[in-house]
Amino acid sequence: MMTSKGGPGRSEGHAHLIDSWRRLADQLGPLIGDSGFCAMFGRACRVVGPEYKWLADTAPCKTRDTQINALDEMLASVAPEHALAAHAALLRTFTELLDALIGPALARRLLDAAGRDGDDKNEQERK
């Protein structure tokens, strides 16, 4: 799994946000590939664009790793509460797009698996 960059300007909450995207990318990547993930991510950025103009400017990427690194930079460049709101809107939109394509039940199943993987790994890290 890809890991979140730490570093100056990034709170612990920020790392948590990015990690959730990396888990999502790790879960969906094998299924839809880098191009599929980046295409959906790009579309989600466009949809939330009217509210978060800076997200709409996200450059198209070829791999999910670079896509999330780009998001990491974007979220780090705004105030934490603004980053949290944008992250929530983006994740909700991404999920809605997935719901529309494969139905909420299957989408939930895939996304829950991403959540479970994250929890398992966090548990192992605590041990």
Next chain:
Amino acid sequence: MSDKVTLGKLSTGVPGLDVLLGGGLSEFSFNLIAGAPGSGKTTLAHQIMFSLARHDRRALFFTVLGEPPLKMLRYQQQYSFFDMDMVGSCVRYVNLAEDLRAGDFSGVLSRIMKEVESFSPSLVFVDSFRSVAQTARAGNEGVADLQSFIQDLGTRMTSWQATTFLIGEYLHSDVEANPIMTVADGMISLSQMHDQNSVIRKIRVVKMRGQAHLAGSHTFRITGDGVRVYPRVLPPLADERLSGGDVEEEVQRIATGIADLDEMLQGGLPQGHALLVAGPSGAGKTIFGNNFLREGVRLGEKGVAVFFEKGSSSLRNAGLARMVQAGDVSVVESRMIDLTIDELLDELTATIERTGARRVVIDSLSELGLYLAPEGRNQLREVVFRMLAALARLNVTVVMTMGMDDDFTRLRLSQADIAYLADAIVLMRFGESGGQLRKFLAVVKVRGSGHSHDLREYTIDADGISIKPFGTEYEGVVHGLPLTRST
């Protein structure tokens, strides 16, 4: 005891397919599912996967440069066999598109092996394998590399004890598919036959190593439940045809609902017989069939009516409508006009088994051709043969009608030599006499039983068909101009 290895058979879960395969898929086999785009390859593969997958038999589905995975999931989940609870735990999808764009056969193989080692599947699917072959061919690799890759893949999958399915847009004649066909243990070919606006799907097991499969093309349909195959085989023989089976000495007689006809048949129609009632339009064939069903209902028997008409005009008959509404008679009436005999038999058999019907009326064989796809239309005799074989196995007594125009120059009993398939024949005709168009009938044959040879006049009234209790006094009925014997 034999030391030979026993091939484990996996039931595909696709109705009818195991019959074609000779009992199921051979475990650890390396298979190709081939066919043109739209022929149902991905659906067949998914149906097999969801039928076989479980926690101790996991499935890995590699998608390549064909249908985008999300769209595939979007459409495949519409089928009833798609079990979402299996996705993730028992069934995992992996996209190979990027590996394929980036690398060569060895890169693709190492990615496949990495996923196989990680998930330990017992079932592996690669859809579409043609993308793998074509993408690699765009590089510097040729047919020899492809064959080597396939062999390597086959060897590794077998070593992992995985039953493998390569899915590809190949036709049987494709040279490009040859290396795969050579290596594959099994090959299932799907196609669509387009003829006069009708499309019939066909499935063929081209090869299946180590087991006696059923050759030839067989019809299949795709419905909301997925693929259903109709093996082109006759039903098993009745028990009495087998050695040691009971032999019925006294065949039960079935009342036709026309007392005088029962007397001509020496007690009724032998149980299990198929009676052909042939005659021109207006002779009373449909009324004959209704009488037969009504008599069954009176005796507490269920019936099935198979209608091939432009609509349910037969149900305008109040008596029949009441029998249908009461649930004593079930109607099989297709609204499709590219029907195959397999589908018709499937519905007819299911209806008879569900209702426990003892009597079946098919009205009429003349119009059956209008409902059949061209393939069946041109082979009406074979269609009727298969239908009667299936009904004989169910031990029902059948009345089937057939329209026959009199030309009064020769005695025709049926169209398309169908008379030879019937166990009994009642022929109806018109004859002119005294300024009237009179009706006559005769029992032409009854297999295994004597019968009257009278040519008898009959009338039709509100109660149905009434037959005069003696042979007609006219001569020349067969020629259409009856004359009294005295003239």
